[in-house]
Amino acid sequence: MKNEKIIPFKNNEGISFALTQRLLKKGKKYGLNAIFPFGTDKIVVAEWVHIKCRYGCNRYNTNWTCPPATPVPEKARLILGEYSLALLLVGSKNCTDFYLENGRKRANQVRCWKGTISMERMLFLEGYYKAFSLVGECCALCKECAYPEDCLFPQEKRPSVESFSIDVIGTLRNLGATSTVATHHCQDFNYYAIILLE
Ligand code: SF4
Numbered sequence: 001m002k003n004e005k006i007i008p009f010k011n012n013e014g015i016s017f018a019l020t021q022r023l024l025k026k027g028k029k030y031g032l033n034a035i036f037p038f039g040t041d042k043i044v045v046a047e048w049v050h051i052k053c054r055y056g057c058n059r060y061n062t063n064w065t066c067p068p069a070t071p072v073p074e075k076a077r078l079i080l081g082e083y084s085l086a087l088l089l090v091g092s093k094n095c096t097d098f099y100l101e102n103g104r105k106r107a108n109q110v111r112c113w114k115g116t117i118s119m120e121r122m123l124f125l126e127g128y129y130k131a132f133s134l135v136g137e138c139c140a141l142c143k144e145c146a147y148p149e150d151c152l153f154p155q156e157k158r159p160s161v162e163s164f165s166i167d168v169i170g171t172l173r174n175l176g177a178t179s180t181v182a183t184h185h186c187q188d189f190n191y192y193a194i195i196l197l198e
Helices: 017-028 047-054 073-080 103-125 168-174
Strands: 002-005 032-039 085-094 132-134 178-180 188-196
Touching (some): 017 103, 047 073, 103 132
């Protein structure tokens, strides 16, 4: 997806400006160039997202961070209901590799994944003890996921945003952002992760 506009973050959303800046500094090292605090009531969870994972995605039933290993939509709604504040992390990538299984694509995935988990850890140490990441795309820490055998890096295992049946475009619209689907390999597309905070 190509994101054209996202509302600027507000400092009154329950996280300090200073902490947001420190997170941003860390995130940039991993290709995550923007952070927006927002209320979890803006997150759209939809059954059709789950159906798109189940039918038409070759990751289904192959990765610990994708369905059916992740919560069903009903459970995802319950979990999200235990949070009121979240952070949207945004990165940007080139589409050229999107449908390829190459090392460069995987390196980018791993970089963003590690950045998200690293920021979650930082937030935990800042007192956000409930902090929990929903990461963009599926986990690529291993060249081939060990699923259904035991995960090789369980401390870094998190569900993907999509596996939580989150309608990303609908959620962005709720945040006042417009987004379009990148349709050409020359275009950049945005990467979105969410850290549930409190
Ligand atoms: S760390 Fe490896 S085994 Fe665990 S979910 Fe990621 S790719 Fe799969």
